[in-house]
Amino acid sequence: MSWFMGIDIGSAYSKGVITRDLKLVASHITRSGADYRKSAETMRTELKRKVDLTQNDVVNTVATGSGADNVYFAGRKASEIVCTARGIGNVFPQARTVIDVASQSTKVIRLNEQGIVINFTASQKCAAGGGRFVEVIANVLRIDLSDFGPLAATSRTPITFSTGCAVFGESEAVTRIAEGIPKEDIAAGVNKALARTISSLVKKLRLEEPCAICGGGALSTTLLRAIESELNINLLIPPQPQLITALGAAIIAATSAAPQSGRKRNP
C-alpha cells in the first residue's frame, strides 16, 4: 500500500492531491504565479507535510494541466481530459458528460459506461469562454471574485451582453455602470452569458445525462444555476470541484493502467 500524488498546474491555480486506496487524503491549492516549477515544488512539500511524509519518501506522481512540464519530479504526464474523466469517474461513476469550467477555457467531455473518454471539445482560445470573463468583469465592478456569485444571486433582471468577446464585454459593463444599472444585474448577466457559451459547447457534443461539472467555475452556485436552467438539467456537483483533475492524475498514478495521453513521457 502506498501514496500517490496528482498535480494539476493550471494557468491561474495549481491543484494537488494525495490519494491512498484511491481515496483522497490530502489536497492543496495555490496560485500558479510566474514560476510554475516553484509552485510544483511547494505543492509537493505541502502535500507531503499534510500526510506526515518526509521529503525523502518517494511518491509516484502524475502531472497534468498547461504547466505539467514544470513538474520535473513527476513519473509521467497525462492529458487534462483523461485526468478530469478519471477524477469524475471516481466521484460520480454514473456521469456520461463532464463540464470542466477553468480559468482559460471550458472543456466538455463525453464518457461511456466504463468511464472512458469517447469525445471531447474545448472552448476556443477565448477569454469569454472561461472563468476569465468573470475575473475581467469583477475587476470592472471593483468586487472580489468570491463576492461575485453571491452578488449575482441577488439580481432579478440580469443584463444581456450584446457581445461574445470579453474585451468588448468589459466596455459594455462600463457603459452599463454609467447608465446606472445595478452591479448585481451586470454580474448576473456575466453568468448568463457564460452559461450560454458553455451550454452551446455541451450541445455541440450532444448532452447525455447524468452530467457532472467541475473546475473552479463550479464553485459559483449562480453560474451552476444558470447552466442548469440553460440546459434544463440537474448537474452533479462534486464537493471540491477544482480538485477533480488532480484527483484523476493521482488515480492514474495509482492504477498505472492509465490510457496513454499521447504526450511524451517525462524521463
Added chain:
Amino acid sequence: MYFAGVDIGSTMTKVVLIDKAGNLLSFIKGPTGAEHRQLANEVMRQALRQATLQIGDISYIVATGYGRLNVPFADRQITELSCHARGVSSLFPNVRTAIDIGGQDAKCMRIDNGRLVDFVMNDKCAAGTGRFLEVTAATLGIKLEDMGEISLKATKRIAISNLCTIFAQQEVVALLSRGEKLDNILAGLHDALASRVAALARRLGVEPDLVLTGGVAKNSGMVKAMKESLGCEILVPEEPLLTGALGAAILAKETHMRAEAAGEVLPTKSRRLEKTTFFTQEHR
C-alpha cells in the same frame, strides 16, 4: 452649394465638408464621447467655422458610422460600408479591395468600378480590431501612436501564441518578465493582428489595388505587417480616418444632384445646431 458627411465611429467622430465640385473644404476629427448628439453638433460647428460657412449653407447632410442615428441634423443615414467604399474609390479609382480597421471592428470590402459588391467584417472579437493594439499598448505602458514606429526597430519577431486579446495581454507581460525586448514584442503583436485581418480579407479574395483605412492605417508598423501578411502593395490615404465621412459627403452630394436633376426637392432636417456642451465639460 455645400455638402457634409458625418461619421460617428466607436472611437472617433469625423466630419467632412465638400462643395459642389467635390472639393474638400474642411474636416474635423474628435474622439467619440458618451454623448453622440452633442458631439455631432460640436464637430459640425468646428468644421463649419473652419470653412467659414453657416449650417444653413449645407444643402444635404449624410450621417454614417455606428452612431449615425444620433446625428440630429442629418438628412439621411447610410451604412459605413457604402460610405467607405465611395470615399476610398473617390481617392483611389482603381481600388478593388478596401480594408478598414477601426477601434472596434474591421471591414473588408470588394469594390468594382467604384461600387461595393461584397464585404466581410469582424465586430465580434476584439483580437481582429484596433482594440487589440489599444489594450496591449496600455499593458506595455506606451502610447498607441508610438507602437508602429517602435515595432519597426525590431530585430526579430516574437510570435504571440494567444489569439484572445486578454490572453495576449497576459502573454505580453510574461514576455517582458522573460526579458524580451519591447520592439520585438511589438513586431509580434502587429503580426498577430495583421494575420487575423488578412485571414478575414482572404475570405473575400484579395485583389489589387488594395487600400487600407481606419485609425490603424496610421500605424506604419501595421502597414508593413499587413503588406507582409497579404503579400501585396498597400495604399494608404493621407487621412485614413476620413474616408467614411468623405464618402458620406460625396453620397450626400450625389443624392442631392440626382434629385435636383429629376426636379424633386428632398426633405431636409432643421438646420439648427442646438446649444451644446461636451459631456466632459458638463461634468468637470
